[in-house]
Every structure is written in structure tokens, then in C-alpha cells.
Amino acid sequence: MCRLAMKTASEPFGPHGVLTAMEAMQEGYDGSGLGLLLRGVRFADYNYQADAPILSGIAHSEAALHRLDERMQAKGFALKYDHEFDLRPGLIEARDRHKYFVRVYSPPASWKGLPKEAVADELMLTRVGLRQDGEAHGNDLTAFSFWPDVVMIKEVGWPLQVGAALGLADDRIKARVVMAQGRQNTNYGINLYACHPFFIQGIATMTNGENTAFVPIKEYLSGSQYPGYIGYQSDSEVFTHILHYTLRRLGLPLEAYKHVITPLKTEELDSHPQGAFLKGLRTACRRLIIDGPNCVMGSLPDETVLLVMDHKKLRPATIGGKPGEWALASEMCGVDAMIPDRDRSLDFQPMRENTVVVPPHRQEYAIWSQLQPLPLPQAA
Amino acid sequence: MVAVAAVATTPSSLTYHDLPWIIDHREDRCTLCGRCTSVCPVEAIHLTYRRQRLPNLDLLKKERGSTFRTFVGIRQRTELSRRCIGCGMCSMVCPNEAIGPRPNANDERARFHIHQKMDAWKRGGRRNVRESLLDRIVFTRISMLTDPALDAGRHEFFLNTILGRILSPEEFLRRHAKGEWIPPTREIFPFIIGSMSFGALSPNMWLGLLQGVAYLNEVLKIPVVMATGEGGCPPWVLRSPFLKYIILQIASGYFGWDEIIRAIPQMQCDPAAIEIKYGQGAKPGDGGLLMWFKVSKLIARLRGVPERVDLPSPPVHQTLYSIEESVMKMIQTMSMAWGFRVPVYPKISGSTSAKSVLNNLVRNPYAAGLLIDGIDGGTGAAYNVSMDATGHPIASNLRECYLDLVAQGRQNEIPLFAAGGVGKNGNVAQNGMALIMLGASGVHLGKYIMQAAAGCLGSERNRCNVCNIGLCPKGITSQNPKLYRRLDPDDVAQRVVDVFGGIRTEIKKIMAPLGRSQSLPIGMSDALGIDDEAVAKRLAIRYVC
Ligand code: SF4
Numbered sequence: 001m002c003r004l005a006m007k008t009a010s011e012p013f014g015p016h017g018v019l020t021a022m023e024a025m026q027e028g029y030d031g032s033g034l035g036l037l038l039r040g041v042r043f044a045d046y047n048y049q050a051d052a053p054i055l056s057g058i059a060h061s062e063a064a065l066h067r068l069d070e071r072m073q074a075k076g077f078a079l080k081y082d083h084e085f086d087l088r089p090g091l092i093e094a095r096d097r098h099k100y101f102v103r104v105y106s107p108p109a110s111w112k113g114l115p116k117e118a119v120a121d122e123l124m125l126t127r128v129g130l131r132q133d134g135e136a137h138g139n140d141l142t143a144f145s146f147w148p149d150v151v152m153i154k155e156v157g158w159p160l161q162v163g164a165a166l167g168l169a170d171d172r173i174k175a176r177v178v179m180a181q182g183r184q185n186t187n188y189g190i191n192l193y194a195c196h197p198f199f200i201q202g203i204a205t206m207t208n209g210e211n212t213a214f215v216p217i218k219e220y221l222s223g224s225q226y227p228g229y230i231g232y233q234s235d236s237e238v239f240t241h242i243l244h245y246t247l248r249r250l251g252l253p254l255e256a257y258k259h260v261i262t263p264l265k266t267e268e269l270d271s272h273p274q275g276a277f278l279k280g281l282r283t284a285c286r287r288l289i290i291d292g293p294n295c296v297m298g299s300l301p302d303e304t305v306l307l308v309m310d311h312k313k314l315r316p317a318t319i320g321g322k323p324g325e326w327a328l329a330s331e332m333c334g335v336d337a338m339i340p341d342r343d344r345s346l347d348f349q350p351m352r353e354n355t356v357v358v359p360p361h362r363q364e365y366a367i368w369s370q371l372q373p374l375p376l377p378q379a380a
Numbered sequence: 381m382v383a384v385a386a387v388a389t390t391p392s393s394l395t396y397h398d399l400p401w402i403i404d405h406r407e408d409r410c411t412l413c414g415r416c417t418s419v420c421p422v423e424a425i426h427l428t429y430r431r432q433r434l435p436n437l438d439l440l441k442k443e444r445g446s447t448f449r450t451f452v453g454i455r456q457r458t459e460l461s462r463r464c465i466g467c468g469m470c471s472m473v474c475p476n477e478a479i480g481p482r483p484n485a486n487d488e489r490a491r492f493h494i495h496q497k498m499d500a501w502k503r504g505g506r507r508n509v510r511e512s513l514l515d516r517i518v519f520t521r522i523s524m525l526t527d528p529a530l531d532a533g534r535h536e537f538f539l540n541t542i543l544g545r546i547l548s549p550e551e552f553l554r555r556h557a558k559g560e561w562i563p564p565t566r567e568i569f570p571f572i573i574g575s576m577s578f579g580a581l582s583p584n585m586w587l588g589l590l591q592g593v594a595y596l597n598e599v600l601k602i603p604v605v606m607a608t609g610e611g612g613c614p615p616w617v618l619r620s621p622f623l624k625y626i627i628l629q630i631a632s633g634y635f636g637w638d639e640i641i642r643a644i645p646q647m648q649c650d651p652a653a654i655e656i657k658y659g660q661g662a663k664p665g666d667g668g669l670l671m672w673f674k675v676s677k678l679i680a681r682l683r684g685v686p687e688r689v690d691l692p693s694p695p696v697h698q699t700l701y702s703i704e705e706s707v708m709k710m711i712q713t714m715s716m717a718w719g720f721r722v723p724v725y726p727k728i729s730g731s732t733s734a735k736s737v738l739n740n741l742v743r744n745p746y747a748a749g750l751l752i753d754g755i756d757g758g759t760g761a762a763y764n765v766s767m768d769a770t771g772h773p774i775a776s777n778l779r780e781c782y783l784d785l786v787a788q789g790r791q792n793e794i795p796l797f798a799a800g801g802v803g804k805n806g807n808v809a810q811n812g813m814a815l816i817m818l819g820a821s822g823v824h825l826g827k828y829i830m831q832a833a834a835g836c837l838g839s840e841r842n843r844c845n846v847c848n849i850g851l852c853p854k855g856i857t858s859q860n861p862k863l864y865r866r867l868d869p870d871d872v873a874q875r876v877v878d879v880f881g882g883i884r885t886e887i888k889k890i891m892a893p894l895g896r897s898q899s900l901p902i903g904m905s906d907a908l909g910i911d912d913e914a915v916a917k918r919l920a921i922r923y924v925c
């Protein structure tokens with residue numbers, strides 16, 4: 001089963017520490033890949049302004065890179081910064097990686113004055129367009145994310161080795177939130193896009209476990225014809241999309257996510273202060289009930305970090321750390337590797353009805369129980 | 381020697397070797413107690429006597445001679461109206477294992493003569509075809525890659541489904557915020573006792589089912605519901621708290637609906653749902669038929685008709701022009717009658733037009749579901765040709781409808797329920813779960829419940845199947861007190877509870893290996909496989925061999 005490690009800190013830090021945590025947890029997974037998401041980024045050689053979108057991906061050939069440039073130019077994007085990885089290509093298993101790109105663009109002039117949602121949609125459509133262009137050309141172009149303040153890297157191999165291949169230990173990219181997942185695709189084929197974390201409009205999650213309700217959920221999301229709800233090379237991608245759906249399209253607060261994916265039982269709802277509403281929500285969203293076991297970790301554009309577990313997950317993930325710095329990992333040793341000098345009495349392993357949330361101030365984490373009242377204007 | 385011309389035969393003369401069932405009677409064991417002949421519902425056997433010759437064989441004498449004796453014994457009749465139906469009641473009551481029916485391995489010449497007096501062959505039961513595609517579906521996806529697998533015996537499982545219109549999440553939140561009407565839904569067990577009318581079933585059978593259902597709900601907390609079929613509901617049930625476990629059916633004859641409407645002010649609770657019957661899998665395009673044999677005093681009163689007359693319902697709702705109009709008029713009226721608190725949905729027979737019916741319903745906010753009944757459904761009375769050869773198998777019909785909803789991103793907004801041959805060979809949980817994974821929100825069982833809970837003798841070998849003429853040897857489908865007193869309601873209730881308890885365990889045994897426990901695996905088609913490439917393609921499931 002895959003391993004998850006995530007760290008959030010007020011001071012930007014290099015991703016290498018998180019990769020070490022992956023190494024600590026290596027027992028139990030097959031090292032078939034690494035997925036990294038960095039948020040709140042800082043480049044050593046570039047003064048990044050947090051609202052410019054960053055495109056992350058891989059061009060597998062010169063021609064693909066060329067098409068990428070043309071496409072971005074045609075849309076009116078201006079390239080501001082092109083990160084050069086300190087590559088050691090010999091350490092990479094795959095032989096067709098022409099260029100890993102992490103590029104900062106300035107948005108087209110025509111976007112000035114567009115509402116935030118419209119910009120978000122344009123960014124998503126641009127990424128989806130690049131992805132489809134790559135797919136139309138024999139998968140020679142892979143686009144992971146296109147969003148301000150987010151960098152994504154995915155590659156096949158053991159995490160530390162991938163890190164070494166891309167020179168990630170040199171701290172030329174730092175971030176305040178780093179999510180890392182060691183890939184093992186539970187049920188479906190091997191594919192770069194199958195690697196966690198998954199990303200849509202600033203929302204990212206990664207999972208370990210098995211989403212047995214994948215096919216019906218996938219069918220439901222695809223049926224909504226929303227352009228970003230595509231992919232599904234992995235059964236975990238739907239967790240990201242459900243989070244996006246809950247927050248962006250239904251406009252519900254983050255607390256509602258767990259009620260959507262793992263609703264309470266009827267007997268529990270009978271005595272819940274918003275029981276009637278939550279029963280209705282469960283019925284309306286029942287096609288999105290995940291039927292685990294799963295542990296989901298995620299992060300939001302404002303650098304909020306979350307961790308939920310479903311009813312069936314027997315092996316709980318742990319959160320631990322200290323004010324200003326928190327680590328989450330699927331195994332306790334992962335937390336140890338990321339923040340060894342923490343107060344262990346603050347460690348917590350959520351089960352069943354809990355959502356653990358580290359808000360952007362990172363002074364402490366909150367535990368939300370599904371049994372508590374839901375702060376919802378409609379539910380009043 | 382008899383002259384050839386003197387042998388009396390008619391075009392439909394038959395001997396018992398030509399009949400579908402042949403009675404084996406062992407004279408050496410028979411004590412002539414007469415139980416078999418008295419229990420035979422169709423008088424296929426009778427006690428008779430005849431003169432029997434005993435040859436005199438004296439080897440020392442030249443002359444041969446005979447003496448005679450009067451022999452008493454049991455004989456099978458060969459008139460078609462009294463042909464043995466293979467029910468086996470005679471062997472059930474015989475104290476000496478001396479008698480029993482045997483299926484005819486030879487050609488059944490009787491089939492050529494079944495039309496008598498210009499009448500076509502009518503019967504009850506189910507299609508006389510034993511194969512079932514559902515039996516061949518296997519659950520191939522076994523979850524063993526992650527956390528320890530589920531234990532069907534130990535883990536907690538949520539098996540219930542939703543009956544009623546389900547809003548899209550966006551629409552639900554909008555209506556909730558505005559305080560608008562939200563369609564009623566029910567949380568029910570996904571296996572439902574399908575429509576069998578009070579009229580088709582005997583009072584004892586009905587009572588047994590109801591008792592069993594009440595026990596399942598109130599003691600075991602398994603929310604099983606049962607549907608009534610056409611013909612209303614006994615008045616005491618309408619005014620009882622058990623009404624909430626009952627789906628009331630309104631069919632094209634509207635029998636029994638006066639009573640129901642009149643009882644509304646005195647109802648202690650709402651019924652589970654209202655089912656509007658458009659068609660039935662066993663005889664699509666045909667109306668209901670309660671033959672006069674079964675229109676007893678009680679039934680006549682419930683239905684508001686004279687005693688002992690045939691009660692055919694028209695094949696269509698003659699007051700309605702189309703399903704759209706029905707949804708507009710009938711579904712809305714019925715919803716209104718119960719203050720929009722009760723789901724109202726139509727039942728149609730499986731057919732190529734099911735998809736268009738569904739699409740009409742999807743666009744109407746008052747439709748609460750769709751029940752599709754496939755060709756293998758059973759009935760109390762129908763023409764044999766309708767049962768055997770008219771209709772559409774359920775699997776592909778349901779799947780097509782479900783995938784159509786999927787393409788619109790609206791699966792289960794209109795929950796689909798499937799019926800027609802679920803458990804016809806006894807594999808009830810497997811058949812039902814296969815349909816659920818093909819996209820059904822639940823399944824209806826009729827014949828299976830009669831067979832499992834009341835010992836109905838009907839089989840796909842055309843055994844028994846005389847439900848139509850009120851002679852049900854088990855007392856399940858008869859209104860004759862002499863017959864239905866054979867059935868003890870308490871025993872039926874006990875069996876109903878056993879059956880559903882067993883189904884519940886089997887569902888868990890199917891779900892646990894798939895890694896499902898939190899929600900019913902509706903549409904989980906990635907778990908299904910079948911050993912036929914063409915079928916796999918048609919159903920969009922995996923081909924395995
Ligand atoms: S099997 Fe049934 S129908 Fe045939 S003789 Fe026996 S009791 Fe009569």
C-alpha cells in the first residue's frame with residue numbers, strides 16, 4: 001500500500017526532509033513512484049510573486065515542448081521563469097523525459113478584471129487543454145498542475161532516488177506545504193497521471209487505501225460534464241474531485257466533506273442537531289460515498305491542511321508536531337522522520353468521525369467530529 | 381379380436397403416457413387410504429374398481445379358463461382438464477410412499493391439445509424456461525491489496541437502499557436553503573416483497589407475509605417492505621401502524637382504491653410508497669386478471685364488485701393518454717393525497733421502450749422511481765403464450781436504463797428497481813446483487829417468496845402453476861377456506877423472517893470480499909464477470925472464463 005507524508009510549516013523548507021520520511025516508511029510499499037506537491041513556494045533564484053500561475057509537468061520530447069510554448073503564447077501567457085532542475089538523468093528509470101518543467105507565467109492581459117472564479121476556470125481549462133494535447137500526441141506531454149503557488153512533480157522510482165535525480169536536496173525550491181506520496185496503484189494500470197497527489201483548482205489530496213466505490217463515483221462525476229472531472233487513472237483521484245465538488249460547486253464548508261464521503265449512520269443522525277439536513281445531504285450525495293478503507297490527506301489554496309480517515313481504515317495516520325510546524329504521515333515513523341523533536345503528547349490519530357485540520361496559522365490543529373453541530377447557515 | 385373401426389378415439393384422445401406428468405403408483409404398497417385422491421387439486425387421480433381376469437393355468441388339464449375378481453385401485457385420468465399437474469401433493473400425503481408424479485421424458489402430446497373449447501391455455505406461475513442469465517454472473521473483484529479484508533460475520537454493514545426521488549446535491553441545497561419541498565425518500569432493505577395482490581393471495585398467505593414483515597422491521601430492524609398488487613388492502617391493515625411497511629399498488633382496474641381513499645383520514649401512518657402499475661413482466665401489454673374462481677365474498681367486498689365474476693383489468697390505464705400525462709395527473713394526485721410525503725412511482729414491464737419511459741420520468745420532479753419487471757416475472761393468471769414468449773429480459777433492460785442515467789450524470793436520481801426472475805433457481809441473493817451491481821437500487825421478489833416462505837410448488841418445469849383457478853394445493857393462491865386453511869400464517873411469517881435473515885447474511889458474504897460495507901454497491905459493475913463474451917459486452921461488464 002502506498003505511503004503518505006505531508007508537512008506544513010510557517011517557514012518554507014526543502015522537500016528533502018519529506019522524502020526522508022518516505023524512506024523511513026519504505027517497508028510496505030513497492031517504490032513504484034513518487035508524487036510531490038509543493039505549496040507556498042519560494043525559488044532560490046527567482047523572486048516569485050504568489051499570484052502568478054505555475055505550470056508543472058513533463059515534456060517527453062522536443063516537439064512536445066515546442067507545442068507547449070506555442071500553445072501558451074497563443075493564449076497570451078508570458079513566460080517569467082523557467083526552473084532548471086539540477087538533473088542526474090541516470091537515476092531515472094524512464095528514458096523519455098525530455099524536460100521536467102516548472103514554469104512561472106504571467107496571465108494574459110485579457111484576464112485583467114476577470115472575477116476569481118473565471119480565472120480559476122481558465123487556468124483549469126488551460127491545463128486540461130495541455131493534457132489533452134499530450135494525449136493526442138501519444139502522451140508526449142504531461143501537465144500536472146497550473147495554479148499560483150503550486151508546484152507538482154511526479155516520477156516513477158523510489159522517492160529518495162527520484163529526489164536525487166531531480167536535485168531536490170539542494171533546496172532551490174522550498175515550500176510551506178509539501179505533500180508526498182509513494183505510488184502504488186491499487187487496482188488500475190501504471191501511468192504518470194495515476195500518481196498522487198491529485199490536483200484541481202488549487203485543491204489537492206492524496207490517499208492510501210482502496211476506494212472500492214470507485215467506478216460508480218467516477219461514473220457520477222464524469223456524468224456531470226465538468227471539464228476538470230477527467231482522468232481517473234487511479235481510484236484515488238475522485239477524492240480530490242469530491243472535495244472540489246463539495247467546496248467549489250456546492251459551496252459547503254470544509255466540515256461537510258466528511259459528511260459527504262462517509263456519512264453517519266441513521267441512528268447517529270437521529271440524535272444529531274442537524275440530523276434532518278444531514279440525512280438529506282447523505283441521500284443527495286450518496287453516489288459520492290467512498291467505501292474505503294481510505295486515509296485522505298489534502299491541502300487547500302489558503303494552505304489549510306486536512307486529514308480524514310473512513311470507518312474501515314484500520315491503520316490510522318498520525319499527525320504530530322509543534323506550533324508552526326506539523327507533520328502528517330501514514331505511519332508513525334514518517335512523522336518521526338519529519339519532526340523528531342516534537343512533543344509526542346500532541347500526536348493524534350483520527351478515526352471514524354474525525355477530520356483533522358491544520359489552519360493556515362499552524363499554531364495548533366483542530367479535530368472536528370461529525371457528531372458535532374455543522375456550522376452551516378442553511379442548517380440553522 | 382376387436383375390429384379396428386370399433387376403437388373409439390377422438391382427435392384429442394390421450395393416454396397418460398402423453399401427458400406432461402405421469403403418476404407412478406405402486407399397488408404393492410398402496411393401502412387404498414384415499415388420501416392422495418382427496419388432496420389432488422385437479423382430480424387427476426381417482427379411486428376406481430374394475431373386473432380383473434385371473435387366468436386359470438392348470439397344466440394337467442387341456443382346457444384353459446379364467447376366473448374374475450373385483451379389483452380396487454388408483455388410476456390417472458387422461459382428460460386434459462384433469463391432467464396431472466405434477467404438484468406432488470399426492471406423494472406428500474401418502475403414508476406409504478406409494479404414489480408420485482414423474483415428468484414425462486417423452487414428447488408431450490398434450491401440448492397439441494391444450495386448446496379446448498376455443499380457449500387458449502391460461503395458467504399461473506412463471507415462464508417455463510429454466511436458464512437464468514443472472515445465475516451465470518460472478519463477482520470477480522476481490523479486494524485484497526490493502527487493509528485487512530472485511531469479515532462478513534464481524535464488521536458492520538449498511539445494506540439499505542433509498543426509495544424515492546433523489547435530488548442532485550445542488551438542487552437539494554438550493555431547496556433546503558429556500559425551504560422548498562424536498563421529495564420524500566425511504567430507507568429500505570434492497571430486497572422487496574413484490575406486488576402480489578390480496579385476491580391473488582389467500583388471506584392466510586397475506587397475513588403471514590405481513591406478520592413476517594412487521595417482525596423483520598420492528599424486532600430485527602431490517603426495513604423490509606412489501607407491495608400489495610392491485611385490489612386494495614384489508615381495511616384493518618390500512619388503519620394499522622403496519623401500513624408504513626406497505627407499498628400500495630394502483631393498477632389499471634383501480635380495484636380497491638375506493639377503500640384506500642376512504643381510509644386516508646383514519647390512517648395512522650403513511651404507506652411506504654404508491655406503485656402505479658403499467659405493466660408486468662409475466663405478461664407485458666396485458667392487464668390484470670383475477671378469475672372468477674377467486675372472487676370470494678371478501679374479495680368482492682374489498683374490490684367493490686359482485687361475487688364470482690372474472691375481474692380483468694384493462695391492459696392500459698384507460699383514463700390516461702401517455703406516461704407523461706400519468707406522471708402529471710396520477711403521480712401528482714397521489715402525492716397530493718398524502719401531502720407530498722409518500723413516494724409515487726410507476727412499474728412497467730421490461731421492453732425496448734423502458735428507456736424512453738425513464739427519460740420522461742427523469743424530467744418530472746414528482747416521479748419517485750421506476751420499477752422494471754422483466755420477462756421472467758411470475759403471475760397468478762395469464763395466457764401461457766404471454767408468459768413464455770412476450771417481454772424483455774431484465775438484465776440488459778435495466779443496464780441500458782442505468783447507463784443512460786449515468787451518461788446524464790443522474791444515476792439513481794430516479795432509483796431503478798428490477799424484478800423478473802430474481803432467485804428463480806434459488807440463487808436469490810446472488811441474482812439480486814448482480815442486478816444491483818448492474819445499476820438497480822433494489823429488487824422485487826414475488827415467486828421466490830411464495831416458493832421459499834409458503835412452499836409454493838410451481839417450477840419452471842410447468843409444475844403446478846394452477847394459481848389462476850383457485851385450487852392452489854398449498855393454499856397460497858386460493859380464496860377457498862378449505863384450501864387456505866392448509867397454510868398457517870405463523871409458519872409463513874417464520875419463513876419470511878428466515879428468508880430475509882438469510883438474504884442479509886448472503887449479501888454481506890458478497891459485499892465483504894468486494895471491500896464494500898458502507899454503502900450498497902449500486903452500479904459497481906467492475907465487480908461483475910460472465911463467461912459469455914457477447915453478454916459481457918452488452919452489459920458492459922468483464923468477460924471471464
Ligand atoms: S401430483 Fe398433484 S395433480 Fe398430480 S395426481 Fe398428485 S396431487 Fe394430483
Ligand code: SF4
Binds near residue numbers: 851
Ligand atoms: S403452489 Fe399454489 S401458488 Fe404455487 S404454483 Fe401451485 S397454485 Fe400457484
